Amino acid sequence: MTAIPSSRETYRHGGLREALIEVGVELARTGGPDAVVLRETTRRTGVAPNAAYRHFADRQELLRAVSDRAQALAATRIEERLRGLGGTGDAGEDARALIRAIGHAYVDFARAEPGLFRAAFTVPRDLVTAGSRTKAGSGGRTPFQLLARALDALVEAGLLPPERRPGAEFCAWSAVHGLAMLVLEGPLHALDEAAVVAARDRVVEAIVRGL
Amino acid sequence: MTAIPSSRETYRHGGLREALIEVGVELARTGGPDAVVLRETTRRTGVAPNAAYRHFADRQELLRAVSDRAQALAATRIEERLRGLGGTGDAGEDARALIRAIGHAYVDFARAEPGLFRAAFTVPRDLVTAGSRTKAGSGGRTPFQLLARALDALVEAGLLPPERRPGAEFCAWSAVHGLAMLVLEGPLHALDEAAVVAARDRVVEAIVRGL
DNA sequence: CTACTAGTGTGGACGTCGTCCACAAGCGCT
DNA sequence: AGCGCTTGTGGACGACGTCCACACTAGTAG
Known part of the structure; x- marks a missing residue:
């Protein structure tokens, strides 16, 4: 290359x-x-x-294209993590494990590829384009769509009342995204690996419980 | 001026x-x-x-000074909101209201002053300096310290087990910070006022419940 | 009252950046 | 064979961060 x-x-x-x-x-x-x-x-x-x-009107437009690609990479990374998930037979437990895995993978991606993470998720985009093909991972889904599916599964398993389903992705996403940002370039920057993992698990747990 | x-x-x-x-x-x-x-x-x-x-070694150093000032402004804005809070007599309800008010004020500040918010919270800093005087509002506390106090109150009111207290600020902060970022420059950018307020309340509620 | 020195602002320069305009070279069509 | 569209080149402009040498002012020492 x-x-x-x-x-x-x-x-x-x-x-x-x-x-x-x-x-x-x-x-x-x-x-x-x-x-x-x-x-x-x-x-x-x-x-x-x-x-x-x-090929690009602007530096901005180049950056947006790069951002899309970075989101696709994040999606792929999340999908890989999901593949390692064996079903336990209990639909409820599986759905929860799915959510947890996405949250963990999201934060881990931020830690492993801080530059790409920021390129992916801090370049301004509309919600409208959150499902665009260019942002999808190898599995054909964007990170946002992966999360949405997991929440659907939670509803199907009866662990999330359907009336609370709308807007739940914003909620879940906010929590992990916030943690990722604080760890990357915020006041949590100095935390070591173990502390970050602890905070990560804690945040994910709180969100799964609080949804 | x-x-x-x-x-x-x-x-x-x-x-x-x-x-x-x-x-x-x-x-x-x-x-x-x-x-x-x-x-x-x-x-x-x-x-x-x-x-x-x-007066500054660098543009970076100027920016850091500006960031400190912006954090102080955020703290002041939060403190103002807190002053409007009348005690209900119920310590537990008061503590919860405190947390909620901080969360709401944080997100509202991000909406009202997006530029200052980003200057305040996306310029890399250490945790060590989270309590530095330059970041404090007129009440003498940084946003981080305000949150910490509210969580202490939650513990005192018996609504948060003491063993869960350590690290709780990261948890709470992550959630609101994430929402703020997503609204500002993320995929939630296109949401209107009402939707943002709804998401805000939802996130804060989930975090208070899930802590 | 004068002279030195440290502190603070000025002027000019360099290299890099994003972007614009005019031009040239290759490709596909007739 | 020739034409025109697309795509890449070359040179230029203004703005930026930063560096160096200089100039002025103020406070101190003689």
């Missing part, structure tokens, strides 16, 4: 848009959204700065 | 550091932390860009 094209094979790059996004993701990985710098992105792609303007 | 010193009264400004912070806060108010631009700050203060370097 990122083989430097010493002499450009063709004048037309072929997949510049895609290449720029990938490089942008790499930049975001190490430095967060602020590190997605247009000039550096094009430089690493082996192309003039202005070339980006043929 | 901001009277342009057409001819500088004295060559020595006298309170440049303070003036820069105030202008910085004003910039943050309308544009968030990214808007705290060193050159613009000095320009509005009527001073050369380099003058700032006599």
Whole structure:
């Protein structure tokens, strides 16, 4: 990857848009959204700065594309965690385990990939686009949709009254997202691994109980 | 305010550091932390860009000072809300009302002053400094300390088992902070006032119940 | 009252950034 | 073979953070 094209094979790059996004993701990985710098992105792609303007109106638009990709990565990471979940036969316990696993995976993703996490979830987006395909993981679902499904399962298992279902995703998401942000760049920044895991479990537990 | 010193009264400004912070806060108010631009700050203060370097090592350091000030403003806003709280005589109900009021005020501050909120709570800081005087509101307490006190009251009222007290502030804070962030620049951005208030109350309720 | 020194603001410069405009080169069509 | 659209290039502009050398002011020491 990122083989430097010493002499450009063709004048037309072929997949510049895609290449720029990938490089942008790499930049975001190490430095967060602020590190997605247009000039550096094009430089690493082996192309003039202005070339980006043929595929993105703006640095903003590049960043949004990178953000989508980062959300997709988060979704994939969550899905992987979910695959490791064996059903116990008890629908209620399974539904709860599902919620917990999503919450844990969310916070863990933030810890493991702080730059990507911030790129994914702190670049302004509308709720409308929360289900857009570009944000979906390899399983075809966005993080938001994964959470929604888990809450549905909770309702089906009779552990969440249907009248409390609407808006429950905001509730659950807020809790884990808040923890992730505080750990990443907030006042909880100095906590060590064990303390973060403890806080994580605590928050998830409180939310599952309090929904 | 901001009277342009057409001819500088004295060559020595006298309170440049303070003036820069105030202008910085004003910039943050309308544009968030990214808007705290060193050159613009000095320009509005009527001073050369380099003058700032006599008082701050960095743009980072200016920003941190602005962040502290913004946290102090948040604390003041929360304290104001708390003053409006009349005791009901029931210690338990009072303690719960306290927690709720803090949560509501936190989210409301984020809505009312999005720029300051982001300046206050998304500029990286250590937990160690969460109690530093510069972040305190007019009542002398930081937002974090206000929350801690409310949780103590909850314990005293017997509504929170003492063994669950440690770490409870992270839990409570995470929930409201997460909601605030999602509303400000996350996927909940498009929600209208009523929906936000509903989500806010829901989150606070869930956390009070789930602690 | 004068001279030194430390502190504070100025001026100019450098490199980087996002973005714009004019141009050139390749590709697909007729 | 030639035309036109798309895509990449080159150079430029203004704004930013930061650095260095300088200038002025104030307080202190002689």
